[in-house]
Amino acid sequence: MMRVLVSDSLSQSGLDLLAKEADLKVDVETNLASDELIDRIGVYDALIIRSATKVTAEVIDAAKQLKVIGRAGVGVDNIELDAATRHGILVVNTPTGNTIAAAEHTMTTMLALSRNILPAGISVRNGEWTRSKFMGVELYGKTLGIIGLGRIGAQVAHRAQAFEMEIIAYDPYISAEAAEKLGVHLVKREDLFKRADYISLHTLLSPETYYSISDAELALMKPECRLINCARGGLIDEAALYCALKEGRIAGAALDVFEKEPATGNPLLTLDNVLATPHLGASTAEAQIHVAVEVVHQVINALRGLPVTNAVNQPKIDWQTLEVFGPYLTLAERIGSFQAQIVDGQISEIQIDYRGDLFDEDVTPITVALQKGLLTPVLQTNVNYVNAPFLIQQRGIRITETKTRSDGNFANSIAITVITDGGKREIEGTTFGQQDARIVRIDQHHVNVKPEGYMILISNQDQPGMIGLIGTILGHNHINIADMAVGRSRIGEHAVMVINVDSLVPRDVIQHIANQDQIFFVKQVKL
DSSP states (O other): OOOEOOOHHHHHHHHHHTTTEEEEEEEESSSOOOOHHHHHHGGGGGGEOOOOOOBBBHHHHOOOTOOOEEESSOOOTBOOHHHHHHTOOOOOOOOTTTTHHHHHHHHHHHHHHTTTTTHHHHHOOOOOOOGGGGGGOTTOOOOEEEEEEEHHHHHHHHHHHHOHHHHHHHHTTTTTTHHHTTEEEOOOOHHHHOSHHHHHHHHOTTTTTTBBBSSHHHHSTTTTTTTOOEEESSSBBBBHHHHHTTSSSSSSESSSSOOSSSSTTTGGOOOTTTOOOOOOOOOSHHHHHEEEEEEEEHHHHHTTTOOOSOOOOOOOOOOOHHHHHHHHHHHHHHHHHHHHHHEEEEEEEEEEEEGOOOOOOOOOHHHHHHHHHHHHHHHHHGOOOOTTHHHHHHHTOOOEEEEEOSSSSOOSEEEEEEETTTTEEEEEEEETTTEEEEEEEETTEEEOOOSSSEEEEEEEOOOHHHHHHHHHHHTTOOOOEEEEEEESSTTEEEEEEEEEEESOOOHHHHHHHHTSSTTEEEEEEEO
């Protein structure tokens, strides 16, 4: 008998599926304290949780026979993934279970905001009947701008088409051809802000997307624009949004998520042109059934040794492949993630040039590692070594591989070129021994960079004083430099700096650097 512990509330449909498995003994014990979970976990083969249970490294250390952790939901920030991977424990989640619920809630808030449903309903309950006070607007013929055309964004687009809206989107990680199949026209980010009557956010929260809607973006929006966020708190600078709404610079906002939750006392809630809900995007009876059934199927398959489709951490790779390619798997994934965070424009193709005799073997695992790294900053926990190639294909991004002899600089290296509608960027990397991965070239600039932690990539004019200027700005903002690499092609032309720092650099500091003379662009990267 294998034992399963369900430590958070789970829909009865999921529990019923578990009960049908004759060789599983299922215990449902919710609200366990951390020390209680540590005491009990040692006898279980599987653990099923939602967001309440914290699966810490201490819990995993005590899990002597645990084979799989199932998360009934998308986020796995309550699980120590590195510890689970070290112990060979598979972590699975349910990224699709709440898709319809989140898409429908987006449409619900869009409609309710347009027709003043909340204030009109309150008015009627207060004994009033002032119809003229609540004049609304129609969705018909309006332009909906979607930022993030993933699972939920695509479903919102599909539903908005029924209202005969024009759909435009910004998502650099899907090809124009794939978007056209969805009936969506891809545009540049700035153009979306200028054109849209409604803007709906469907991206995950990351250093790049934090406060990605702030004063500059709000200033581009039309006065009749309405902003909808049913994705993640922190995407919007709430102070900037408050000013824009209060001053009538945009028409309204519908918010299901906030930077700090519960959002009680948030100034936005004092405004009549704000519709707010308490993070209800996934809160439907059907969604809870879907995630429960989906996670149970995943856990049962994992216990049976059958394939799982939503493994969050890396499935095992045979030791022979790991012996040969191990360092390059890590390098390729990190270069992919680095490229995803610095590239501009719509990605259409990725070219991988394997250089050196080492790559005479099958390089498929390295190519998959690159694809996982490229998509992880966008989709985060939804990407793994199993589904990364499918997701790349689904987004219409072409992958090409070539193998060439070493160019003489390094015995073996990988050069990865990402092509977009705005140009291309090439990054080359190699490894020194089993642990020391390095980026050795960015476009034509030779560098020596450790791809890890928090990093800043700067393109600047090659002239005296640039290194001191950047160092001074970071120092004044109490940001410690761990390492710095510089590269240039010719004296007095373009140069690059790659700076490893100890902590995330605030958005305003990045903007301050970007505003300096002779700085061409600045990108922050987290690996």
